[in-house]
Each structure stands twice: as C-alpha cells, then as structure tokens.
Amino acid sequence: MPKSILDLIGNTPLVESRTLNQNKNVKLFFKLEGHNPGGSVKDRAAYNMLKSGLERGDLDRNSKLIEATSGNTGIALAMIASIYGLTMELVMPENATKERVQTMRAFGAKVTLTSSDVGIEGARDYAESKVKNDGFIMINQFANDDNWKAHYNTTGPEIWKDTEGEITHFVSSMGTTGTIMGTSTFLKEKNPDVQIVGVQPTDGSSIPGIRKWPEAYLPKIFNPNKVDSILEVSQEQAADMARKLAMEEGIFSGMSSGGAVTAALRLADTLESGTIVCIICDRGDRYLSSDLFG
Numbered sequence: 001m002p003k004s005i006l007d008l009i010g011n012t013p014l015v016e017s018r019t020l021n022q023n024k025n026v027k028l029f030f031k032l033e034g035h036n037p038g039g040s041v042k043d044r045a046a047y048n049m050l051k052s053g054l055e056r057g058d059l060d061r062n063s064k065l066i067e068a069t070s071g072n073t074g075i076a077l078a079m080i081a082s083i084y085g086l087t088m089e090l091v092m093p094e095n096a097t098k099e100r101v102q103t104m105r106a107f108g109a110k111v112t113l114t115s116s117d118v119g120i121e122g123a124r125d126y127a128e129s130k131v132k133n134d135g136f137i138m139i140n141q142f143a144n145d146d147n148w149k150a151h152y153n154t155t156g157p158e159i160w161k162d163t164e165g166e167i168t169h170f171v172s173s174m175g176t177t178g179t180i181m182g183t184s185t186f187l188k189e190k191n192p193d194v195q196i197v198g199v200q201p202t203d204g205s206s207i208p209g210i211r212k213w214p215e216a217y218l219p220k221i222f223n224p225n226k227v228d229s230i231l232e233v234s235q236e237q238a239a240d241m242a243r244k245l246a247m248e249e250g251i252f253s254g255m256s257s258g259g260a261v262t263a264a265l266r267l268a269d270t271l272e273s274g275t276i277v278c279i280i281c282d283r284g285d286r287y288l289s290s291d292l293f294g
Contacts, residue, residue, distance in 0.1 A: 006083065009036050009043045010154045014162040014277070019248040020265060025273045027166075028264055030251060031159065034283035038076040041155075041281040045178050046076030048150035049139050050084060059137065061085050066136040068092070068123035070175065070208055071100040072282050073141055078107035089136070091123040099286040121217050143220035147178035148185070155179065156186025159277050165190065168274040171264040173199040173210040173256045174230075177222040179279060184226040198230045199263045205235035209256030209281060231263040238262060239292055242284065246293070252284035255292060 012035045021028040033041035053059040066089045067077055074090040081088040088109040092100070095116035104111050114123045130136040141147050159167060170187060172180040177198075184196040200212045210233075213219065235255075242258030245251040257280040264278040284293065 004083070005037050006047060006080070009038075009047050011158060012036060014159070015251075017249060020244065020261065021268055023268045023271065026268045026271050027275045028268055029163065029275070029277045030249070030261070030280045031155075031277055032251070033279060033281050034253060036076075038072075038079045039283045039286065040072035040076060041179055041279060042072040042076040043079070044150040044154055045141060045147040045176075046073060046080050046139075048153070049141065049144050049146040050077070050080050050086065052146045052149075053139075054084065059086070061087075063087070064134075064136045065089065065139060066091065066127045066130050067139040067141065068120060068127040069141075070120050071096055071286070072209065073176070074109070074111075075100060075103050075107070075286075077139065078104040078109035081109065082107045089130070091127050093119055093123055097287055098289050103286070120211070121214070124217065141176045141178065142217075145221060147176060148182035148221050151179050151182025152186045153182075156183040156190075159183065160187065160190055163275055163277065166275045167191075167194055167277050169195045169197060169264075169267060169271075169276040171197045171199065171260055171267065171276060171278040173207075173260045173279065173281065174222075174227075175209050175211050175256070177219050179281070181221055181223060181226055188226070195228045196226060197263060197267060198227045199260050200230055200232050201238075201259070202232045202234045205233075205238075207233070207235055207238045207255050207259050208287075209254065210238075210259050231266060233259040233262045241265075242287075242292060245280075246284060251280060253280045254282050254284055254287050257281050 017028040036043035068091045093116045094113040187194045201207045238255045238259035241262045
C-alpha cells in the first residue's frame with residue numbers, strides 16, 4: 001500500500017491504440033503519464049532531482065530554489081517541494097495557461113512570469129540571473145543528470161516489462177530531453193536494436209513542451225547518439241491530433257502528446273511489423289483556457 005503521494009509517481013498505464021493506428025501488423029501503445037499525481041511525466045524527474053539533491057546535501061530547507069519551466073516541470077516541482085518543505089520560485093513565459101500558474105501557486109510556489117517575446121529562453125535567463133546575483137539555487141532540469149536518470153530507473157524498465165521486451169520503437173517529444181535520454185539508455189542496454197525516435201516542431205511552430213533549441217540553449221543532458229531519428233511535426237498537426245486522441249481514443253492530453261502521436265502514426269505507416277510505445281506526457285485539463293479544445 002502506498003505510504004505517500006510520492007509513492008504514486010510512476011508505474012503509469014500502457015494502453016493500445018484501438019482507432020488511430022491503421023497498420024494491423026504494428027502495435028502502438030500509449031504510455032499515460034497524466035496518471036502521475038502531478039499530472040505529467042515531469043513528476044518523475046522533479047522527484048528524482050529534489051530527492052537526490054537532498055540526499056547528497058546539495059539542497060536543504062534553507063535553500064532558495066528557482067527553476068525556469070514551460071509548465072509541467074514547474075507543477076511537479078511545486079508539488080514535491082511542498083511535501084519536502086522547500087521554498088520554490090518558478091519562472092515561466094507570461095503566455096503560459098492560467099491553469100498551470102494557478103496549480104503551481106496552489107502548491108505554494110512563487111510564480112514569476114517573464115515576457116512571452118523571449119519565450120522559455122528568457123525565463124531561463126531570468127533564473128540564471130537570480131542564481132548569479134541573489135543566492136538562488138537552480139534545479140536546472142536542462143543539465144541535471146538526475147532528470148534523465150529518473151527515466152533510466154523507472155520509465156524505461158516499466159516499458160520493457162509491460163511490453164514483455166517486445167518494444168521495437170520508442171517515440172517521445174523532446175523538451176529538456178530527459179525522458180528520451182533516460183529511456184533510450186535503458187532500452188538500448190536491453191536491446192540495441194530498439195529504435196529511439198525524437199519529435200521536434202517544424203520551423204515556426206510553437207508546441208508547448210516540445211522545442212527545437214538554439215545551440216546556446218541546447219540541454220546539456222542531451223546526447224544525439226542516443227536518438228536514432230527525429231521527426232518534425234507542425235503546430236497544426238499536434239493540435240489536431242490532441243483533439244483526435246480525445247475524441248477517438250478517449251485520451252485527454254496536451255499538444256506535445258498530439259505531436260508525439262502524429263510522429264508515431266507516421267512511423268507506424270512505414271513499418272512491416274513492430275511494437276511502438278509513445279509517451280503521452282500530460283493531461284488535457286491544463287489546456288482548457290487555451291484554444292486547443294475550444
């Protein structure tokens with residue numbers, strides 16, 4: 001029996017596509033990360049980053065913590081910081097959905113909104129300045145090895161177990177790249193032939209949670225050798241697929257999940273056979289104030 005909310009992180013369901021996948025020789029599974037208590041895949045990384053930092057003594061209850069986030073990591077950090085009694089400031093572009101801001105504040109975090117003109121890069125710059133000038137400690141999901149190790153220790157093993165080792169392709173949107181780095185590392189150890197497929201937005205597309213980073217902001221945890229191929233999806237494709245997931249598969253998720261599924265279905269159409277696992281990274285209810293489901 002779970003002893004705390006933290007024990008409910010991970011072990012998320014894996015469900016098979018019944019409608020959208022039209023290739024009868026390919027199995028497509030969705031890993032429903034919205035079932036984590038904070039509502040997204042980021043619970044895994046946030047828990048491991050805070051827990052490991054506390055265990056090493058890098059963090060304590062007197063630490064002034066700060067992190068730039070597009071949303072899901074911030075919610076996860078706010079939730080877990082509240083359990084550990086940690087002070088947390090979260091920095092986001094001002095065009096983040098109000099559900100995300102309100103959820104972070106509900107957990108007791110301070111939320112600072114930066115100009116949407118400079119995006120998440122601007123939020124990262126603000127957090128860096130607070131570290132440099134005001135004595136803050138940044139969790140730094142983009143360079144923190146505890147981010148990808150969370151997925152090496154949990155997401156990868158869960159997928160391997162639940163597919164009984166039959167997985168042939170893993171598809172994940174790429175933001176901080178922690179999910180794809182950790183899961184790839186584990187799956188490749190089990191079977192080097194498993195193909196790891198990353199998903200990025202097309203040029204000019206804005207998809208929350210998926211990024212094509214400028215070189216200066218490329219996550220330090222990212223290792224291109226751990227990704228076999230990258231598929232690009234447009235903002236319109238990602239949004240359309242998020243709506244189709246809800247209406248045709250009963251899976252309520254955000255736009256980054258729509259992007260990942262778009263890529264997974266494109267991949268499925270090219271295969272003679274296989275078992276694809278695609279990450280559904282969060283729940284759709286944190287997008288209701290946007291025009292995604294309007």
